[in-house]
Amino acid sequence: MADNKISKDMWERVDMSTLDKEVISRPSLTYWQDAWRRLKKNHLSMIGLFFIFILALLAILGPFFSNFTYSDQNLELSNIPPTMEIYQIDENNYVFMNKEYKLVDVTADGHVNSRLKPVEDNMIGKYRSYEIAGNEVVVDYTFAIAAKNSGDPDAKKFEVQLNGTPISVYDKVFNKTFWFGTDGLGRDLYIRVLFGARISLLIALVATLVNFFIGVLYGGVSGYAGGKIDNVMMRIVDVIATVPLLLYVILLMVIFEPGLKTIMIAIGTVYWVSMARIVRGQILSIKEQEFVLAARTLGASTWRILVRHLIPNAMGPIIVSLAMMIPSAIFTEAFLSFIGLGVNAPQASWGTLANDAVAGLRSYPYQLFFPATFISITVLAFNFLGDGLRDALDPRLRK
């Protein structure tokens, strides 16, 4: 037996470096850290997130830094575009002519002062004459009707004369007073678009909360309870979901007074249905897992199991469908406002702004451009964010 004794020199010290192979070189990441890491790599999503953040900031803070409010009217300065063609009268006097052939006093760098009072406004002779710093300025629009009838969009419609000689456009400047121009009632479009952003983001927030509280809980209870309760709850959801949601929303809008509160109630009443279905599906598959059994064995209440164990584990799909649901809520609000069921005047939402712009589209296309661009970019941003979240939270795509 003694021969079996291992002598000391038979031992060999293992190289310490082999131990390093066992070391976990990467820091261990939680599910959410990992998702965030992958979301950060998705540039489009980050741009979307950044845009939403900036928009929210502007919507909340922007109005405080403006000289105007969303309801300030100035009929004298209606329909002034964001870029103006100005005429030079002399060194210090510049004018802008609006589409009604009326002159507005502006500065060379694009600040709007006030509308000028004509000395003579001859509607039969179709000219207006102004006196600006001792100069006589005449706006002659006798060609306007002939130009319109000729059908040629480039036909000459008017002439601006300074002391008898025609002058041409001096410069094209950006409007420094009203960045996005003004609407038909002389309200500042920039502030109104920001106000619209407030409403759209508020709708997005409401849709999120409703989805989260009603949709997730409804689906969670339905999925966890199972059996008859599940059957009844899901039949109710089926009944609601087969009819286009917009129909319900319009019905509700008719019954209550139109307004922001009503839109929020209407969207809140029906927009949780698809979320409930998704959550139920998730819960059905999660609830059979061992950790739920363990929790139940430990005596956790049904509510605790649902809220602390099941729903957090279904969070990935919930967040993805939230991000997908928000654009549709924003669309719905714009749509309702567009057909006249939205917020009350003088409040502005992107939908009402677009609707207001349609009537004057030929002359003032910029009034549609801004609200339309903002709706589109916002929806795009949420879509990008949603796509990124789906990729980031999907465990199958984990690398």
Added chain:
Amino acid sequence: MGSYIFKRIISMVVTLWFVITITFFLMHAIPGGPFTREKALPAEVLEALNEKYHLNDPLYKQYFDYLVGVATFDLGPSFKRVGVSVNDLIIAGFPVSARLGGMAVLLVMIMGIPIGIISALKQNSLIDYFVTIIATLGVAVPSFVIATLMIYVFSSKLNLLPSHGLDSWKSYIGPVVSLSGFSLAFVARLTRSSMLEVLQQDYIRTARAKGLPEFVVIGKHALKNALIPVITYMGPMIAAVLTGSFVIERIFAIPGMGKHFVESVGNRDYTVLMGITIFYAFFAIAMILIVDVAYGFIDPRIKLGE
């Protein structure tokens, strides 16, 4: 299959009943009757009107009368337009809307699917990027913006298309394009992604390995499976086209159902509102049923009614 369709029809009737009940009681919960005006009507006139439209009956009787009316396809008279019934409005408006909607759905199918397929087959090519960008934008731009832009560009500026009405084939272009815009973009995206997924499958490699011509591999083997998600989207798409027509018909001044619906919302014509809502609900449910049944035929993996 038969029992499945039967079950679905039963649930369709229940859904419809639910919609009728909700709309009926919601409409009757509104304070003030349908004849409440700013200038109050004389009591006798109001009495006579209420008598004529059976508004003096107890609520449950009105409700059952209405149910019977719906069951016999009689949706009652309009309260705001004298001598016009809701049925008249639907009969006049529905063919117009259906033609527009049908064309929009058709456009989505014959444009959206091929675009998606081409984009998937030429993945990461210029065409693919172009399609992806257009499709991404298409989902983000609201239909009323597309419609007003079409009028602005093609009617006002270029004078190519009429800006309103439905007089010639040209006047269909604007409404149909703006009505299908969202769904077209969505279907193109959906087809692309599902095609890409299918092309990775082993059976496609097998088909190629057998030496089948590429056309057969794509057209016969890949497409069948790639189209399943697209067919699932058919139901929501019909709903989208349906509700989209509200604003499109308004913008293009088309005398369809959507226009009547929005008008009835505007002037609080409750019976018209109720009637058209129920009709829309019926139509949407019936369409979804048809899509679901068709789905069962197309995809043998789906066992209906089990």
